[in-house]
Amino acid sequence: MKFIKHLPNFLTICNALLGCFALFFLFVESFGYSNSEKYYCIILLIFIAAIFDFLDGFFAKFLNVKSNLGSQLDSFSDLISFAVVPAFLLIYYLSIHEFSLYVKLTPLIIILSSIYRLSKFNLLESSNHFKGLPTPANAMFFLGLPSLLLYLNEFVLISIVLVFSFLMISDFKFYSFKSLKNKDEKQFLFVLILLQLVIIIFSFVYDAELASLLSFMILAYILSCFIISGINKEASSN
Template sequence: MFSWPNIFTLLNLVCGCIALFGIFYESSWVVIITFGLALIFDFLDGFSARLLSQTSELGKQLDSLADLISFGVFPTFLLIDIVERSVEIREWPVYGLIFLLAAGAALRLARFNTGKEGDSGFMGMPSPAMAMTVFAIWVNLDNTVYPSLEMLSDPVFILILSLFLTFMMNISLRFIKFSLGNSYTLDQILSLLLILIFLGGLFVNWRLAVLITSLSYIILSLLFPLFSRSARSS
């Protein structure tokens, strides 16, 4: 039960909870550090499970529960935090629709657990990628190098974004499966490209690098069918 993959999964969940704590107590660096750790632990649980051949039904269910907190509930409250900087949701209840993002993440994770898509790719935007996109917008609102990015805090834009991401997580569209290796599959090639985009962005501004990489992931995933057809024809 307490295998390394499950320990990493539990650490992911704990980091997600602490990140939520950081939002409520307006501690940006707690949010940034713990969300980054949650992503690392989410990667390590799957990597160690494959490396040690310790996959199990318990680990699969536990992983989804942890992801729902770190990559479902947490990004939802990031968007709520952005909206409440300019309007109060209790006075504008329409913005309560943002909470559908957490429901969309739960549905996405449940579909993943009951399907076989993990063997060949992701049907719908993975919840960690969704959370990364939300985090990228939130963290750039305090980007002193590019203060014009404050425009991303518009409440109407945030509401539309939350509905868009909810839809993208549950659309029947193949998204890039982030993976590395030496087999040079299309997923691995595009994953390497995303890493290079992120590293290149670091030379400009780390906050902007996160935003550009997240947007690049969405764009490349939407273009994935074109890349697949080109690879098959060649």
């Protein structure tokens, strides 16, 4: 029974460990895999890390064992898996595509913004929505971005990093999946599902690379949040 109390922290450590494995896989050992195979393995590792990130919070609440230690562990683990890994993955592929030095340095802003975002998150009271773009969502967007580098120029890349970094540290409302009981939360889910279906259809029609779906699905999530927030703001002002 004592282990059960430590289960959330164990899951959090697993999140961090997978992030470390992803970094090791990126820079130290490729095990004979091609760049494309290595890329998808790293995406898989971080996707599993995101599952652990969800489960640690779920079990902490379910077992009623929330603690300050758990909050700190969660933030540091998220920093590794959802900030350091996506940033250096992007730097790695920017180097392969021979972008200029200042563009290669730009993803470091993702790490700095994530540090601020995670520190801010620890000071906020628990809520059914997020203030600022969650770091896992930001990570998933940037994990998919290397598959789109052939279609992006340097100005667009820098703009993307700056916009997403701003969204993380902003006070914009982003919906969570913890609760979908209220009217606006149900509206958000409906719009999100609709946009995701459109993305999936277009991806099949235009034979889009699988990894790029991560970026487009996160864009759909952001757009859904803004659409519903805008509708509710307009309704409340009338």
